[in-house]
Amino acid sequence: MLVQATFALQDVEALVPMDSDLDAEVSEVERESAKPAIADWLSKQLLINVDGQNRVPATAGSVTYDERNNVHVEFRYEAVPRRLLLMQATFLSSLPEGHxxxxxxxxxxxxxxxxxxxxxxxxLVRLELAASHGGHERKLSSWQEVSGDFFRLGIEHIVTGYDHLLFLFALLAVTHGFWPALKIITAFTLAHSCTLALAALGWVSLPASFVEPFIAATIVYVAVENLIRGDRAGGRYWLTFGFGLIHGFGFAGALGEMDISSGDSGILLPLLAFNLGIETGQIAVAAIVLPMIWRLHGKPGFSEKFLKGCSAMICLVGSYWFLARTVF
Incomplete structure (x- = not known):
């Protein structure tokens, strides 16, 4: 029995010490040296029970890294399940909330x-093998469950993705009506959907060390433009589309370590469900925020103060995120 697991390198670094010389940087040699410790950590955190008996790997785990900053761990077990397979991923309690x-x-x-x-x-994963050969009905049920999981993941990612939401709010803060807002939301949706798909398919890849600071920079840029040009900021659709391409790589980061391309349903179904979840969450947030923005814009003498005050705060937050993702 073969078990393979994939993690983001930064998650593993937080749990398995790699910086042996304590210079705040992990070298290639240190990463290679950490492979046995990574395999040992996961073997203790991944509980496998075959037909009522707990099992341990037959050999030491194999650890590899890829160019997308992922860690791949592989174990082999001698026992082959005949009736029941239980697997508990206790390591999830040690990883960041929402993993x-x-x-x-x-x-x-x-x-x-x-x-x-x-x-x-x-x-916990529970697989009763006698009931696992349900053919088309079993596969359809599995696809439906996976779609629901990725749809909810997309909603959670956008609702808790404060940098993406703040970027969108800064763009929408200058709008006074439905159609301008719809054009901005549509441009953002088309852009991040394109790069999300390209990144998830593995056709285009950008390192998180570039994407995350750049996302913060887009927030600062839009906020500064609001301060300088006020609600007369034109050309927002092309600006939104261009910056939205970078935000798509940020969304893709949530899928990168999950290796969804290995699923039997392929990559398209989880990708579509995840993107629909993002759009659902985005529309829900916009539906709440936009009426408040338009109402405040409708108050004479207050509209400009509202826009400049919000933009100044957004600029400060975006600047802090940029520094936190580069300098700190």
């Missing part, structure tokens, strides 16, 4: 019998 782990189980023929997204609150 998701995509699980796929295949049989000896390479056919997928289960796909599931694990969370801190739901870290």
């Amino acid at each position: 998701r782990q995509f699980v796929k189980i295949q049989d000896a023929n390479g056919d997928t019998v289960l796909e599931q997204v694990l969370t801190r609150a739901s870290d």
Whole structure:
């Protein structure tokens, strides 16, 4: 039985010490030296039970890194489940809140019998093999469950993605009506959907060390433009589209470590569900915020103060994020 796991390198670094010389930087040599410790950590945090008996790996785990800053760990177990397979990912309690782990189980023929997204609150996989050969109905059920998981993940990602929301708020703060706001939201949606798909498919890749500071910089730029040009800021649609391309790479970071391309449903279904979740959350937030923005703009003498005050605060927050992601 083969078990493979994929993690973001930064998550593993927080749990398995790699910086042996304490110089605040992890060298290639230090990463290579940390491989046994990573395998040992995961072997203790991934509990496998086969037909009622707890199992341990038959050999030491194999650890590799890829160019997308992911860590891949592979274990082999001698026992092959006949009736019941239980797997508990206790490591989820140590990873950041909101972390998701995509699980796929295949049989000896390479056919997928289960796909599931694990969370801190739901870290157990249970597979009764006698009931795992439900053919088309089983696969359809699995796809539906995975779609729901990724849809909810998309909603959570945008609702808790304060940098993305602040960028969108800064753009919408200059609008006075429905159509200008719709054009901005549409431009943002088209842009981040394009790069989210390209990044998730592995066709285009940008390092998080560039993407995250750049996202903060887009917030500062839009806020400064609001301060200088007020609500007369034109050309917002092209600006939104251009900056939205970078934000798409930020959304893709939530999927990168989950290796969704390995799923039996392919990458398109989870990607579509995740993107629909983002759009649903985005529309819900806009539906709440926009009426308040338009109402404040409708008050004579207050509109300009509101725009400049909000933009100044947004500029400060964006500047702090930029410094935190580069200097600090």
